[in-house]
Amino acid sequence: MRRLARCVVLLMVAGGGFCARAVADHQEATTDKCTHALKQNWTELSNGKKYFASDEYDNVEWSVAKGACEKSGSGLASIEREEEMQLLLDAFPEIGFHASYWLSASDVGRRAGDFRWGGGPDLPKDSPWWSHDQPSTFRPGRETCVMVLANKLHDLPCSSTHRYLCQLPANCKSS
Structure with missing residues (x-):
């Protein structure tokens, strides 16, 4: 992605042919991914974000x-604000009761509990979103x-099993 950003700058400054192709390839790949993703049944919330919840058999x-979301052109859902959590609960009421869903947050590849x-913003251990006595199962290794x-x-x-919640990238828009 850094190489693409440098190409965009070079393209704007020098009009480099290689960079023009790299930018075009990236835009085409993004468009293809979005086109594939938009064929699924997404729920759009009032914040403009789109989500897909796996069913009870998944x-x-x-x-x-994570792989299933990526295959569909999306990623596991990330919750950035309290309002977003409430919108998700309103759209998918089963989250508030009996069903558990994987989200994108993890400490995979990092220090235990980080x-x-x-891979983006931190999810602090003192966040009010954690259930009582959570997080609790992280240990080194x-x-x-x-x-x-x-x-x-x-x-x-x-390695435990749950349903999952996918989130469509912001740059994927319905036509």
Whole structure:
């Protein structure tokens, strides 16, 4: 992605042919991914974001859930604001009661307990979104992933099985 950003700058400054092709290839790949993703049944929330919830028969490990979302042109959902959590609960009421869903947050590839949303922003251990006594299962040498159940976040071994919630990238728009 850094190489693409440099190409965009070079393209604007010098009009480089290689960079023009790199930018065009990236835009084409993004368009193809979005076109494929938009063929699924997405739920659009009032914040403009689109989500897809796996059904009750799709209980899988976190890495499988992540792969399923990526295969559909999306990623596991990241919750950035309290309002977003409420919108998700309103759109998918089963999250608030009996169903557990994998989200993008994990400490995979990082220090135990260093949770991040999909490799991006931190998910602090003192966040009010965590359920009582959570996070709790992180230990050195054991990766843990985050799921939502009963309106709260829980950390569990990534090998446990749950449903999953995918989020469509912001640059994918319905036509």
